[in-house]
Amino acid sequence: MSRHADDLPEQLGLLRDAVAARNLTRGVLTGQESPPFVALAREAERIKGAGSRWNVRPLRELFDDARRLHDESGRTGADSWLAPRLHYTLRLTRAEAADPALWNYIALVVAPDYVVWRHLPKTARDGKRPAVTADRFCGPHYKQAFARLWWAAELFRDGDDYRPAVAACRNQDVLNTVLRLDVIDHRPTARAVTRMLEDGIVRTGREVNALATAINAAASTLMYEVLASDEGPDAEAFRYWMDELDMAPPAPRKTLPAGPGDGAIPEGAVDVMATYFEKLFAEAPVRGKEPKDAEEVPIDV
Amino acid sequence: MKTLMPYATLAGEVTFKVAAAKLDGRDLPLSMLSQQERVVALHQVERQKWDEARLDLRVRIPEAELAEGPWSDVVCVAVLTEGVSNLRTVTRLNRSADGTWVGSPTLARDACRTRAELSVSVVATVDGVPGRIIGGSEENWLVDVLARKPVRQRELHINEVDFGENQKPYEWLHAFKDAPWLVETSGDMPTVHLNTGFEGITELLGSGGSTMEKAVRGLIAAQIATEAWTAMFHSAVSDIEVAEDGSLEWPSGWRDWVLRAMLPDVLPDLSPADALSEIHSRRVETSGWNELQPRIQYAASRRARVAKNLGTAIRELDRSDEGDQ
Missing domain, CATH: 2.60.40.10 (Immunoglobulins)
Structure with a gap:
């Protein structure tokens, strides 16, 4: 059911939840049939003020390359490759990225085959044919196949440096758990978490979950923004980066692209949060943690 | 705190x-x-x-x-x-x-x-x-950022469309072309699609008319609102998220205020947080969910002011009967 780039609509559109949900049949979720492209294209709404920002082709090429560069057994690894390049290619304001209709359109019209390739379980429950859960097509930002990658890149990058976002996307539990926490909207908090990943202080899924629970619980009594202040990203620089898309080359496939130059996260603030989180993590209970480090098999979700 | x-x-x-x-x-x-x-x-x-x-x-x-x-x-x-x-x-x-x-x-x-x-x-x-x-x-x-008037509770979004016309992007309504209205709760905003193809409905729900017409209009508006509140409540309950540690999270956007507004009528003896966990467990465990339906319906009809509108309509009927005699 792979689609050739030439058959695709030129511009992205918006597909409302109701329309998306109606077309997520069992056949689409199991990957046996394609969504009805013609009907969907007709029901989609146009994006106001359309321009090159909404071109479909660069996205489709990106998804094709992600598949080409990762074989089926390494498909979870495609997340950390795709996230920064998707963010670089699809330049959105946060208000735009908060619209589920855009992500519905990408999942159902532009790349349903990618969603199935990436998220179809290997084995099915209760003897039925394996199926992708519907929220990978049409769901909240931490579940939807493309929204979660875009938001991970947006929330974990350090200014124009996507490397922290790559570290975040290498761990499925960061995507599944940390991404949905409100506290990571604070840049130094997000960066402290990725630094702990880079330094190998947290590694397994269970460790990530334990850390996430501890960070979230502590945030109910502590105001992280007061402990480690951050002026926040430079909105004008972000705008400039968005407008610059026409001049920008396609996302490089082998090296990381550069993100928006909207200001690095103050290092001192990251230090404060990282020191605090390390202390929290040392005291946090980790499920199934043995006295000597038991090897854990990474879970393919 | x-x-x-x-x-x-x-x-x-x-x-x-x-x-x-x-x-x-x-x-x-x-x-x-x-x-x-x-x-x-x-x-x-x-x-x-x-x-x-x-x-x-x-x-x-x-x-x-x-x-x-x-x-x-x-x-x-x-x-x-x-x-x-x-x-x-x-x-x-x-x-x-x-x-x-x-x-x-x-x-x-x-x-x-x-x-x-x-x-x-x-x-x-x-x-x-x-x-x-x-x-x-x-x-x-x-x-x-989208509102023109500073009001907390948004009015329902009313979308007037002829269901029979296959009008973009509402082709899906064509299947319901004999229905006077339809409530949709899957998007950003709950919407009532009002079928302008249903003869007379636009005039009936429009402004003006006799007191009798006004009473009927109130009754229909209450009926639509009851259906909308019921649909919104069910949509909101199905959107309650369970966090990794088992705790429950309030849904976002309008679903949050729908739950907060209706739960005190549905489960009057519980605090908002307890009511949230009660409603969630009743829904997923299937036991107790059916017993709750009258309460949900009651909460929706209260929001929609059914009693008041029906009372007004009955009084109007009485009065017109007296006038006839």
């Missing part, structure tokens, strides 16, 4: 108001701020495009209590959040000579999808631990 904390928190109230607002440096008309509803509406017809809103805050915190308590390095911050857009900005406020705290948090248009919640927290060092939240506002404000 109601939750018990393992350190000293403020007993007194933290209250605040948005005294004024500016859009790109120009004053927002005062009519777009409601002190009563605690809402700022930012969508002006004359100025659709803007980059940044600046809100003028006045905060009162229990000064006397603070002076005597075990707190140091006290700061007051304004917090703007919106779930779907991952918006969270924290702005430090300044203490003015008369003891109120003032400041101007800003909201970028690009950062917010529909409405952000504005709250205030008091932060201090307690027992040597810096950054402790020792108090916060309970009555928060809403900053709505």
Whole structure:
């Protein structure tokens, strides 16, 4: 059911939840049939003020390359490759990225085959044919196949440096758990978490979950923004980066692209949060943690 | 704060108001701020495009209590959040000579999808631990970037469309072309699609007419509203999320306020948090869900003012009968 780039609509559109949900049949979720492209294209709404920002082709090429560069057994690894390049290619304001209709359109019209390739379980429950859960097509930002990658890149990058976002996307539990926490909207908090990943202080899924629970619980009594202040990203620089898309080359496939130059996260603030989180993590209970480090098999979700 | 904390928190109230607002440096008309509803509406017809809103805050915190308590390095911050857009900005406020705290948090248009919640927290060092939240506002404000009027509860979005016409993007309504209306709750905003192809309905629901017509109109409006509230409630309950640690999370957007508005009528004896977990467990465990339906229907009909509208209609009928005799 792979689609050739030439058959695709030129511009992205918006597909409302109701329309998306109606077309997520069992056949689409199991990957046996394609969504009805013609009907969907007709029901989609146009994006106001359309321009090159909404071109479909660069996205489709990106998804094709992600598949080409990762074989089926390494498909979870495609997340950390795709996230920064998707963010670089699809330049959105946060208000735009908060619209589920855009992500519905990408999942159902532009790349349903990618969603199935990436998220179809290997084995099915209760003897039925394996199926992708519907929220990978049409769901909240931490579940939807493309929204979660875009938001991970947006929330974990350090200014124009996507490397922290790559570290975040290498761990499925960061995507599944940390991404949905409100506290990571604070840049130094997000960066402290990725630094702990880079330094190998947290590694397994269970460790990530334990850390996430501890960070979230502590945030109910502590105001992280007061402990480690951050002026926040430079909105004008972000705008400039968005407008610059026409001049920008396609996302490089082998090296990381550069993100928006909207200001690095103050290092001192990251230090404060990282020191605090390390202390929290040392005291946090980790499920199934043995006295000597038991090897854990990474879970393919 | 109601939750018990393992350190000293403020007993007194933290209250605040948005005294004024500016859009790109120009004053927002005062009519777009409601002190009563605690809402700022930012969508002006004359100025659709803007980059940044600046809100003028006045905060009162229990000064006397603070002076005597075990707190140091006290700061007051304004917090703007919106779930779907991952918006969270924290702005430090300044203490003015008369003891109120003032400041101007800003909201970028690009950062917010529909409405952000504005709250205030008091932060201090307690027992040597810096950054402790020792108090916060309970009555928060809403900053709505799409609204023209500062009202908390949004009216239902009414979409008039001829179901029979196969009109883009409403082709799916064609299958329901003999229905007078249909409630849709899957999107950003609950919507009532009103079938203009249903003969006479537009005129009936339009303005004017005799008192009898008005009474019938009220009755139909109540009927539509009941269906809408019931559908919204079910949609909201199915959107309750279970976090990794098993705790429940309120859904976002309108589903949040629908639950908060209706749960006190559905489960009157429980606190909001307990009601949330009760409703969730009844739904997933299937037992007790059916027993709850009359209560949900009752809560929806109360919201829709069915009793009042029906009463009015019956009185009108009586009166017209008397007139005939």
